[in-house]
Amino acid sequence: MNFIKAESITESSTWQEMTPGGEIYEGGTSRLTKTGDWRSNRPVWDIQKCRQCLLCAPFCPDSSIPVKDGKREDFDYDHCKGCGICRTVCPFAAIHMEQEAR
Amino acid sequence: MSIRDRLSGNEAIAHAMRQIDPDVFAAFPITPSTEIPQYFAQYVADGKVGTEYVTVESEHSSMSTCIGAAAAGARAVTATSSAGLAFMYEVLYVAASSRLPITLACVNRTLTGPININNDHSDSMGARDSGWLQIYSENNQEAYDNYLQAMRISEHPSVRLPIMICQDGFITSHAVENILLEEDEVVKRFVGEYRPEHALIGRDNPLAVGPYDTCPFCMEHKVQQAEAMKNAKKVILDVAADFERTFGRKYGFFEEYRMEDAEVALVLIGSTAGTAKACIEKLRANGIKAGLVKVRVFRPFPMEEIANALRNVKAVAVMDKSEGYSACGGPLFAEVRSACYDLDTPPKMIDVVYGLAGRDCAVEDIERVYLHLMKIAETGIVGPRYIHMGQRSSQEEVL
């Protein structure tokens, strides 16, 4: 049974080591791609101003605002691309953007 | 025990489909389709099959439906012809690259334009690089037999590629001829069940099919497809061997007819092979050593095997029933001539493009080709290599 895990396929995998037709045999594999590297602007969460309305989380196109027990947590910077939508939708100015410094 | 019957080529395919009882038949059931979905719809209406029969608004959608169904884990089939196949073009590649073993009954008819509905091979030849297996039939019997073998080839884990079973439009699809049919139970046992390793439905693990494939990965997947096409050669022969054991009729990559001592030979595809056989008997009665290679499997192309079959022949005419508009010959010629390049002393070779848009080809036409080859064999002078036959002309033509 061919069950090659997505995490074992990299840009150095040979054609013999890859799944037929690029089939993916598990869910949630986008986690393996660290899109946070693409970010030039970084959202910063002001926990004092945040009222936990949770409007930002569903707007995030990259599921990078984790919500736990009904409350948002800090950004998942491994995957946030810095698009700034969260800043725009926040009614309480609790998110601002800073130049990414790497 | 085989059952003696008489059916048209379209009826023969529909009969095979009923016996196999596929999970899904997606069809655009009006012109330019064939009678196959019509006959099959009757089986569905009569409750003779359990197939989900999906009528859609276009061939693009019928192939897309097959792709979805096959990815879900179903055995999916369709049938089409001519412009219908052309309309599937985009998704033919998706079926192949997603490695989905869909079976398509192709009734070969010319691609418009000019507007025409008659037979030639331009439809399936246009799809020859789409990654589909292609098997061609001389008559209704071969269409039936090839269809019974199709799924075992296509679904084989080392292959996993979609397959076209082709026959000549009208010439065999609408011609009633004798045929040997096989018993339902034996057919079902021979074809077997479709049990894909992975499927979207009915499995515990999730599956994603047809993802966006970025540059670092996509070429590897195309190489996998190319390898699968190579693997298909062995599977095709294995299935043919089992078919012969089960039903007694022999198949290979191609049929060699009177090739054992042939000095001149034709290489061609489809129903014209039967006409050529009658011509060969006539010529051999007059001492002309004529032979024929009838190509059954065009994708994968049996390159070494064809070269081997032609190695002792002096002159060969490849007969293309479609144009390539390459200004140097049709698609079959390109393959056969390339195959013979590796021979130490390749035969003299010409391409005869014939039978376009239903232009008939009689025994006498074939005879002219053989006599032309005899002249080439005797003089060693090939003359024009890319010839059309059967057209009216104001100038003297080679044939």
Place this chain on the structure above:
Amino acid sequence: MSRTMTEIRWHGRGGQGAKTACLLLADAAFASGKYVQGFPEYGPERMGAPITAYNRISDAPCTVHSNIYKPNYVVVVDETLLRAVDVTAGLDPQGAIVINSPRAPEELRPLLRGYSGKVCTLDARRISEQYLGRYFPNTPMLAAIVKVSGVLEPDRFIADMEASFRHKFASKPQVIEGNMKCLTESMKEVRGA
């Protein structure tokens, strides 16, 4: 071409059932144990346009897949085709042409472009209208070609056709008798055979 093979060409007009008659003949020949081919020459299907259909009937398998250019027999389902189409093209003088016409064979010979072989006629309209109540020329013409060509044994042909009609018209058995009468009367009435 083996000597045991009979080649027949049908000329008709779209909608008259020449193709159906051709396929029925293939069926009947098949039932007699023959190898058969029955195929129409396809084009756009238009009511009234000239159409051609073909039969090969043989004791041995036939592999030729071309139209028929030198038929042993020709059947003309519509008399008006005689002027429009060269119906005797390539026709074997040892064979025959069978024409749907109330006229005598010799009256039609001048229209046949010098054909020297046997000419037969059958008034398929009268027979069809008499026994079927409507104009279906193909059944009478089928009987006529079987009689004229001798390609099938007549009693066997009649028996096979009856079985075929019983199957085909299972839901309307009342038409079987008319069709059978059409066949037997046509075999008797064909002129010049």
